[in-house]
Amino acid sequence: MDARTATHRHRTTETLTGGLAALPADVATQALAAACDIALVIDGNGIIRDVSIGGDDLSGQGFDDWVDRPWADTVAPENRIKIDEMLSGGGVPGRWRQVNHETPSGDLPVRYLAMPSGKDGSIVAIGRDVRATAAMQQRLLRAQQAMERDSLRLRQLEARYRLLFDSxxxxxxxxxxxxxxxxxxxxxxxxxxxxxxxxxxxxxxxxxxxxxxxxxxxxxxxxxxxxxxxxxxxxxxxxxxxxxxxxxxxxxxxxxxxxxxxxxLLTPGIAGSERPLDEVLERMPDAFVLTDGALAVLAANGAFLDLVQQPRPDDIRGRPLTQFLGRPGIDVALLESQLRDHGSVRGFATVVHGAVGAETDVEVSAVTTDDAGAIRHGFSLRVVGRTPVAVTDDRQVPRSVEQLTELVGRVSLKEIVRESTDLIERLCIEAALTYTSDNRASAAEILGLSRQSLYSKLHRHGLGNLSDND
The missing domain is CATH 3.30.450.20 (PAS domain)
Structure with a gap:
């Protein structure tokens, strides 16, 4: 048996005799015409009975050991179902199926076509080495992956360009x-x-x-x-x-x-005159801001940036002036109305809001220009302090009625009412103490307060020369 097996190993296409020569003529002709790289003769039980190699490229791959082994044992486990399908083809030539053989040098991809070879159920499997095709597929896959990486880089570059362009x-x-x-x-x-x-x-x-x-x-x-x-x-x-x-x-x-x-350009003056004007506005001690007709900030000097607590001009450019000046929906709307009706405003009292919550009292002077239909508003803001109230003695009221009315437009009505209530409360307590000759028990009685409540209010208003023990 060993001598017979040796005569069948590693045959070339030109010397396909012996087992393959015993096949019917039409089957042998089909096998030779296919110019196959490998041909297997398999009996009805799926056992390989003969191996023929069509070239030297497949030598040394361990085909000598395939004879008398099940065909399914020569392929990778995941390919055995394909072998079973070719063996159970019912004697009808099937389609080409690719399987991977496990060889000493690694996986060997081969495409097989199984054909019936006789009435005993044996078949001839013609195989073509597709390593070159597999290598080409791998190169194609790597090229596709490289293209996808390049495409991803291009998309990232485009996203960065779009972000820079739009911002x-x-x-x-x-x-x-x-x-x-x-x-x-x-x-x-x-x-x-x-x-x-x-x-x-x-x-x-x-x-x-x-x-x-x-x-x-x-x-x-x-x-x-x-x-x-x-x-x-x-x-x-x-x-x-x-x-x-x-x-x-x-x-x-x-x-x-x-x-x-x-x-x-800020102004339509003589060419080259914008730079000196910009320098003058930048060095002004008072804040200056220029807006368009919709009150969106176009430019501002450093003093205005200090007021609104912003580090760069770009941080405020394009933003509405209402974000920085006055109470929402009140002061700026009134300013805009006066500018529309009179063209200028002087000494308008309002507040500036800083980025971290600080509020600064300012007086605003503003003017409107119209250059060929392009409306521009210029605002000059001067920082002012609240008018202090000089208190000469304990009986002088903290604010006069005129001072309270001057707060309208600068603080909310709730704050004005609270301060007015404190003023009236202090005056009533002082009158009660005077009426009762500083008898606090009697003063509490005529005011309708408990002594504890009266003492609390005396402490709050600093009245009655209370000691720490009272």
Missing amino acids: APEAIIVIDATSRRLLEANPAARRIAGLGTGPLDTTPFTAIIHPDDREAAIALVGAAAAAEQRHPGRLRLADGQPARVSATLFRQDRGNALLVRLAP
Whole structure:
């Protein structure tokens, strides 16, 4: 038996004789035509009776040990169900099935086609080595994973770009260098240029420029598109607001695009005069803040930042003035009404709210300007202290009626009523003590109070020269 087995091991396709030659001619022809890498003759019990190898690539993989072994024992455990399906095919040629053989050098992937070879139930299994295909699949999988990692990095970069673009306080617009149409605009640019929140792909760049300055705008972006050195231009936006405009050429999606920056100017004065004015406002000891027509903060000096306890101008730019000035819905609304009716306000008493809860009494002077339909409000805030009340003796009242009425608009009605109640209570206690010649028991009786309650109120108001034992 050993001699017979040796004659069947490691045969090439050209020497397929013996066991395979004993098969019917049509089956042997199909096996040879398949140009197989390996051919197995398996009996009706699923035992391998012959192994033929079609090339040297599979030598040394332990095929010598397969003869007289169950075919299912030569594959990985998870592939045995495929072997059972091919063995139970009922004598009808099935489809190609891939299994992994466990060999000394590792898993060997082979695709098999099982064909009946006789009436005794034996079959011929033709196998093709698919290691090259498996290696290609692994390379494809690694390439796909690399593409997914690159895609993830691109998405992260895009998210960071979008965050920086949208949160930048500077107004930035991206336009197509050829069509001059808007591609993107950050929120600051949309607010300044009045673009709203809709799509921009059909909006020309000149639509956000004043009609009288559109030729200059076209010349500016044209020079930037030609990669010429060009200083920032001074243009008016569609609402007449003057702005400093600059453009920079860059590549995007295999085309050219322009990054346009818009910097609104505080005043429409002579070119170059904005910097000295900014320095003067910054060094003012009084706080100054500039808002648009909707009372959104555009600029402020350092004194105003100190009042509202904010470290940087960007922390307040774009925020409503009502967050910092006056009581909600009262003072700023009254200021706005007076500015609308008279154009200016002087000596308006209110309070400024700091970021950490501090409140400062201020007097506000304000003015409104209208430059080609662009409404601007300027507010100057001077810190003032509460008017002290000089107390000369115990019988002088803490506040006069005039002083109490002056509190209207500066403190709440509840606080005014509480202070008025304290004033009346002190006056009544003093009158009772005078009437009873400082007899506290009698004073408590005519006031309708217990002696303990009267002593508590005397302590609170500092009346009656009480000792610590009283």
